[in-house]
Amino acid sequence: MIDKIKNFFSKKELEEFKNSVSTEQLATAALLIEVMVIDGALDDEELQSITDTLIRMLDLKLEQVEELINLSRQEVAEATSLYQFTKEINEHFDQTRKLSLMTAMWQVAYADGHLDKHEESIIRRVADLLHMRHSEYIQCKIKAKEDI
Secondary structure, eight states: OHHHHHHHHHHHHHHHHHHHSOHHHHHHHHHHHHHHHTTSOOOHHHHHHHHHHHHHHHTOOHHHHHHHHHHHHHHHHHOSOSHHHHHHHHHHOOHHHHHHHHHHHHHHHHHTSOOOHHHHHHHHHHHHHTTOOHHHHHHHHHHHHHTO
């Protein structure tokens, strides 16, 4: 019974947090989470890269980022395509912010020291959905690799 009560209040807190998060924040976190989970390995280095990126890009506190990551994991698990996330990015991000996001996605992919073919594939699909030129995609990849 106590577990049910705790579960109820944690769901209620999560819903309240979900209402305070913008769709662009959720989409940003979800795309980064997609890169982390696509290879089936959930590495601490990748999670730390996501945390650092969200704090920097979205100007959030650590507690807010942790909640955003939890919410994003749920959204990713329920998502049927990348389009629902990239649509929000296209509506709210200028080209500079898109490039920053793309670089951050590459940083997550490289964080564990191994670039998986599935990570590279999902980043390519996101770049296409964000209407990025191939040269921009490559520039972001190079920048992320240099920042390791």
